[in-house]
Amino acid sequence: MSGAILRLDDVHTDIGQYHILHGISLNVPEGGVHVLLGRNGAGKTTTLRTVMGLWRARKGAIVFRHHDITAMPTPDIARLGIAYVPENMGIFGGLTVEENMRLASTTGRFDDERLGRIFALFPAIEKFWTSQASGLSGGQKQMLAIARAIVERRELILIDEPTKGLAPAIIRAMIGAFREIATETTILLVEQNFLFARSLGRGVAVIDDGRIVHHGDMAALASDEALQTRLLSLSLAEHQ
Amino acid sequence: MNALLDRVGGVYALPVILAILAFAAIGSTSTWVTLTAAGLAMGMMIFLMASGLSLIFGLMDVLNFGHSAFVSFGAFIAASVLAALGAWLAADSVLLNIAALMAAIAAATAFGALAGWGFERVIVKPVYKDHLRQILITMGALIVAEQLLLAIWGGTPIAVARPAFLTGSIIIGDVAIEAYRIFALLLGLVVYVGMYLALNRTRIGLLIRAGVENREMVESLGFRIDRLFIGVFMAGSALAAMGGAMWAGYQSLITPALGQELMIIVFIVVIIGGLGSIQGSLLGAILVGLMTNYVAFLFPKLALASNMLLMMAVLLWRPYGLKPAVKG
Numbered sequence: 001m002s003g004a005i006l007r008l009d010d011v012h013t014d015i016g017q018y019h020i021l022h023g024i025s026l027n028v029p030e031g032g033v034h035v036l037l038g039r040n041g042a043g044k045t046t047t048l049r050t051v052m053g054l055w056r057a058r059k060g061a062i063v064f065r066h067h068d069i070t071a072m073p074t075p076d077i078a079r080l081g082i083a084y085v086p087e088n089m090g091i092f093g094g095l096t097v098e099e100n101m102r103l104a105s106t107t108g109r110f111d112d113e114r115l116g117r118i119f120a121l122f123p124a125i126e127k128f129w130t131s132q133a134s135g136l137s138g139g140q141k142q143m144l145a146i147a148r149a150i151v152e153r154r155e156l157i158l159i160d161e162p163t164k165g166l167a168p169a170i171i172r173a174m175i176g177a178f179r180e181i182a183t184e185t186t187i188l189l190v191e192q193n194f195l196f197a198r199s200l201g202r203g204v205a206v207i208d209d210g211r212i213v214h215h216g217d218m219a220a221l222a223s224d225e226a227l228q229t230r231l232l233s234l235s236l237a238e239h240q
Numbered sequence: 241m242n243a244l245l246d247r248v249g250g251v252y253a254l255p256v257i258l259a260i261l262a263f264a265a266i267g268s269t270s271t272w273v274t275l276t277a278a279g280l281a282m283g284m285m286i287f288l289m290a291s292g293l294s295l296i297f298g299l300m301d302v303l304n305f306g307h308s309a310f311v312s313f314g315a316f317i318a319a320s321v322l323a324a325l326g327a328w329l330a331a332d333s334v335l336l337n338i339a340a341l342m343a344a345i346a347a348a349t350a351f352g353a354l355a356g357w358g359f360e361r362v363i364v365k366p367v368y369k370d371h372l373r374q375i376l377i378t379m380g381a382l383i384v385a386e387q388l389l390l391a392i393w394g395g396t397p398i399a400v401a402r403p404a405f406l407t408g409s410i411i412i413g414d415v416a417i418e419a420y421r422i423f424a425l426l427l428g429l430v431v432y433v434g435m436y437l438a439l440n441r442t443r444i445g446l447l448i449r450a451g452v453e454n455r456e457m458v459e460s461l462g463f464r465i466d467r468l469f470i471g472v473f474m475a476g477s478a479l480a481a482m483g484g485a486m487w488a489g490y491q492s493l494i495t496p497a498l499g500q501e502l503m504i505i506v507f508i509v510v511i512i513g514g515l516g517s518i519q520g521s522l523l524g525a526i527l528v529g530l531m532t533n534y535v536a537f538l539f540p541k542l543a544l545a546s547n548m549l550l551m552m553a554v555l556l557w558r559p560y561g562l563k564p565a566v567k568g
């Protein structure tokens with residue numbers, strides 16, 4: 001398919017002896033926010049980890065632009081321009097905020113103009129620049145994790161449940177930040193919070209039990225209450 | 241107890257507290273100073289051996305039971321180089337003395353780095369992420385290395401020559417401190433400061449500290465941890481061999497069993513200090529060095545047991561050691 005920045009084609013992933021992904025096929029078009037919805041344990045995190053090469057697909061293909069990344073080592077995948085914000089945020093607590101940010105820069109240096117924009121999006125990053133990251137609050141850590149993913153312009157950012165456990169005010173601030181980030185890069189967002197997902201997403205796919213059970217436009221899903229009820233009772237029953 | 245300790249400098253106050261307790265028990269200032277100097281010197285040599293092991297585990301979760309082979313080889317290579325340079329050692333010129341000593345330490349360290357590279361590629365690389373096989377294969381490698389040691393140097397103890405300028409003691413009032421101990425202490429400090437700067441002031445150091453915390457995240461940011469790990473493994477092995485070389489000069493009589501004997505202490509130090517942190521290794525090494533020397537004087541029969549007790553006490557109090565690296 002043309003226009004897709006990331007394509008998964010019949011991807012099967014095992015964790016240990018368990019067969020977790022049962023043939024995921026997914027197209028992420030270039031630009032904007034695309035959402036992967038699904039209830040707890042559906043396989044969202046496993047899908048993102050498989051794209052990053054942190055789990056290995058046993059079968060199927062993962063193509064990023066024209067690169068087949070199915071068997072590529074994780075660092076090489078990252079160097080193609082994919083950033084990953086894991087569910088646990090992956091903050092280095094023993095390092096300072098600055099050191100966390102510096103690691104995400106391939107050269108170890110910062111672009112001042114870009115850094116200024118990041119500070120404007122997430123003032124806490126500037127405020128706690130020289131503090132040890134372990135001392136940040138949950139919301140601040142999440143902001144650092146996202147800031148780290150945009151220290152340099154990436155082609156694609158994979159973000160795993162950024163709103164989990166955050167206060168509504170922080171979530172609202174994050175919507176603005178995501179909109180701005182999505183103007184220069186493509187975001188694949190894993191979410192369980194439908195309101196958050198709906199306000200951002202262009203495309204949406206719903207995953208259940210290691211399979212894609214629906215995909216289409218977010219607008220269509222947002223306006224079709226019957227479909228929402230069917231899919232979201234499936235995907236979000238445990239959360240509402 | 242924790243709050244009180246934090247007010248006097250946290251866990252770093254422990255060696256000072258130990259030294260004060262020992263002072264009260266020993267009673268004689270000159271004996272106490274001698275024992276303390278011996279403990280610090282021993283601690284610095286153990287630190288050289290322990291810090292590499294700790295980082296190797298911290299970065300890749302690799303349990304290397306073969307680490308002591310680098311200590312033994314370092315000791316024997318240094319002894320051979322010193323023997324070959326006997327004329328320089330005995331010479332009146334301090335410069336020649338130092339040259340011989342440096343050559344011995346450099347030879348051992350270079351061997352450690354090279355052998356570490358081969359060991360990592362051949363023995364360790366195939367068993368990343370598999371602790372049971374790591375233990376089995378590195379122990380197997382250790383047995384092979386010990387047989388090699390026997391085949392090359394034989395089983396009888398070997399006398400190690402000491403450079404003339406480090407033979408005597410430095411006497412201040414009624415206190416005598418062996419010159420070699422001061423040398424060991426200084427060299428250990430230099431290595432510690434070097435490591436500290438490398439870890440805290442360089443980009444490679446930043447990557448290592450981050451990798452100890454969360455290997456996957458460092459890879460997700462685009463860095464090859466496996467390449468970084470080879471470097472850390474080589475450096476750790478080189479430091480172990482350097483520690484062995486220093487130890488050979490300290491003991492003046494070495495046997496092939498030296499690596500194994502030291503390894504028990506090294507493991508105790510790594511566990512007390514906390515895996516993956518060189519501050520922890522230094523703290524653990526100093527505590528164990530002091531403890532060994534004080535107890536050997538006060539209750540000679542309890543020297544090794546005292547370290548085991550120290551380890552158990554620390555683990556009951558802080559299950560991850562005194563200064564563990566943050567794990568993500």
Ligand SMILES: Nc1ncnc2c1ncn2[C@@H]1O[C@H](COP(=O)(O)OP(=O)(O)O)[C@@H](O)[C@H]1O
Pocket residue numbers: 015016018020038039040041042043044045046047
């Ligand atoms: N490390 C693991 N070992 C075994 N099973 C796992 C592991 N991680 C995830 N799983 C299983 O895989 C399934 C999908 O998990 P995950 O991708 O984390 O779901 P989601 O992110 O959608 O909540 C779940 O059934 C979960 O129990």
Ligand SMILES: [Mg+2]
Pocket residue numbers: 044045046087160
């Ligand atoms: Mg998940």
